Amino acid sequence: MALHVYNSLSRQKELFVPLHEGHVHMYVCGPTVYNDAHLGHGKTYVNFDVIVRYLRYLGYKVLYVQNITDVGHLLDSGEDRIIQGARRERMHPMQLAEMYTRRYFRDMDRLNVLRPDISPRASGHIPEMIDWIQMLIEKGYAYEVNGSVYFSVAKFKDYGKLSGRRLEELRAGARVEVLEEKRDPADFALWKKADPAHIMQWTSPWGRGYPGWHIECTVMSIKYLGQPFDIHGGGVENKFPHHECEIAQAEAATGKPFARYWLHNGMLMIRGEEMHKSLGNFITLEQAFERWDPMVIRFFILQGHYRSPLDVTDEALDAAGRGLQRLLGTVRTVRRRLASAAEGEAAPQVLEILEEGRRRFEESMDDDFGTPEAIAALFEMTREVNTWLNAERAPSKGSLQAIDDLYRRLAGDVLGVLPEKLEEEMGAGLATKLIQLLVDTRSKLRQAKQWELADTIRDELAELGIQLQDGPEGTTWTLL
Numbered sequence: 001m002a003l004h005v006y007n008s009l010s011r012q013k014e015l016f017v018p019l020h021e022g023h024v025h026m027y028v029c030g031p032t033v034y035n036d037a038h039l040g041h042g043k044t045y046v047n048f049d050v051i052v053r054y055l056r057y058l059g060y061k062v063l064y065v066q067n068i069t070d071v072g073h074l075l076d077s078g079e080d081r082i083i084q085g086a087r088r089e090r091m092h093p094m095q096l097a098e099m100y101t102r103r104y105f106r107d108m109d110r111l112n113v114l115r116p117d118i119s120p121r122a123s124g125h126i127p128e129m130i131d132w133i134q135m136l137i138e139k140g141y142a143y144e145v146n147g148s149v150y151f152s153v154a155k156f157k158d159y160g161k162l163s164g165r166r167l168e169e170l171r172a173g174a175r176v177e178v179l180e181e182k183r184d185p186a187d188f189a190l191w192k193k194a195d196p197a198h199i200m201q202w203t204s205p206w207g208r209g210y211p212g213w214h215i216e217c218t219v220m221s222i223k224y225l226g227q228p229f230d231i232h233g234g235g236v237e238n239k240f241p242h243h244e245c246e247i248a249q250a251e252a253a254t255g256k257p258f259a260r261y262w263l264h265n266g267m268l269m270i271r272g273e274e275m276h277k278s279l280g281n282f283i284t285l286e287q288a289f290e291r292w293d294p295m296v297i298r299f300f301i302l303q304g305h306y307r308s309p310l311d312v313t314d315e316a317l318d319a320a321g322r323g324l325q326r327l328l329g330t331v332r333t334v335r336r337r338l339a340s341a342a343e344g345e346a347a348p349q350v351l352e353i354l355e356e357g358r359r360r361f362e363e364s365m366d367d368d369f370g371t372p373e374a375i376a377a378l379f380e381m382t383r384e385v386n387t388w389l390n391a392e393r394a395p396s397k398g399s400l401q402a403i404d405d406l407y408r409r410l411a412g413d414v415l416g417v418l419p420e421k422l423e424e425e426m427g428a429g430l431a432t433k434l435i436q437l438l439v440d441t442r443s444k445l446r447q448a449k450q451w452e453l454a455d456t457i458r459d460e461l462a463e464l465g466i467q468l469q470d471g472p473e474g475t476t477w478t479l480l
């Protein structure tokens with residue numbers, strides 16, 4: 001089966017065919033850097049990280065862009081989030097944005113989320129946004145009032161095609177207090193006039209001001225990925241109005257389609273409730289890492305499907321931790337035995353188990369990145385590998401290597417839950433060298449006919465589970 005993805009735009013699963021063979025251009029809405037990242041961000045960016053990783057596993061060259069919003073994302077009160085944060089922390093807005101950008105990447109690194117190829121900052125793309133807004137005004141899709149510019153949604157006939165919302169509903173739901181200057185209550189801001197005291201403002205053809213949040217994503221995605229590009233991702237809570245507005249701005253200006261596949265991930269819930277500061281259930285990633293290993297959080301997130309909501313409970317996370325240990329335990333055993341295994345080809349029985357595991361894993365991932373089923377396939381494979389390992393007294397290097405390789409690819413490269421080096425292993429290299437040192441020392445003692453001391457070394461190694469075998473080629477050892 002080839003890769004199929006659920007496209008929010010068509011509301012169905014579709015065969016994934018990129019615009020340019022072998023290449024995938026992908027954009028995901030990034031964080032607004034005015035606060036620490038929370039568990040919900042963890043879910044979103046782990047979800048899209050695995051999508052990028054799997055596309056790369058399939059052989060695509062992926063160009064992954066994820067913006068940093070450092071201006072223009074307003075609170076419900078109309079205040080810019082960055083400015084609110086800057087006031088709270090008594091910092092310059094750019095200092096605040098820089099600090100939280102660094103903290104965001106630090107948290108994502110701990111979750112083993114690969115960094116995007118490009119992380120464009122909104123504040124660094126103001127001239128491009130002004131150009132785009134001007135293009136919209138020239139084509140009649142936007143208008144200026146009192147130094148602000150609005151997009152006229154009634155002019156764009158496809159408005160609502162992603163979210164399925166109708167213009168009448170939007171007008172009814174629009175807030176009244178900021179609407180006086182808009183021609184239609186459903187219109188949205190492309191550029192906002194700044195009052196003189198506003199710290200973040202730029203010169204534009206309409207006076208001093210700052211861009212709206214939606215225009216950032218349209219302009220930065222197209223700048224780096226072209227139009228159209230393959231995949232646009234983001235949280236389902238941003239489908240409307242944010243993504244709907246991104247489409248309107250992009251397609252109205254050029255007449256070309258914007259993104260070909262829209263992928264939305266489900267929200268994270270805390271014990272069945274949405275996470276909100278006001279509910280007191282707001283958990284930053286930093287706080288979560290004090291309680292759980294970041295890899296356990298990552299594994300927990302992947303045990304749910306990216307499109308589904310995910311409910312966080314202590315019990316579920318603890319269970320995920322035990323599950324991950326089961327997988328890692330097998331990898332640890334394999335690597336430990338690999339250190340002392342005899343040369344030899346992989347056993348056909350092992351190759352069969354691995355082939356079946358790989359096939360089931362890929363089949364699950366090909367079905368709209370089905371990580372829960374892919375993990376189930378890994379567990380099933382792990383059970384069979386364990387059974388085989390228990391029955392085999394001296395598995396060959398080839399067999400153990402083949403097992404380790406497949407875990408590295410599926411659990412490591414794709415799911416990102418297998419660290420490059422497992423803790424115990426870090427000492428394993430040294431342990432192997434120390435054993436060899438004792439074995440060599442014993443051989444020298446035997447050559448010097450110091451039998452008693454040589455036998456003591458052999459016996460004490462045997463007590464540690466290390467068995468020596470003297471042969472014409474010298475002494476070999478195995479770990480029982």
Ligand SMILES: [Zn+2]
Nearest residue numbers: 029030217242
């Ligand atoms: Zn966006």
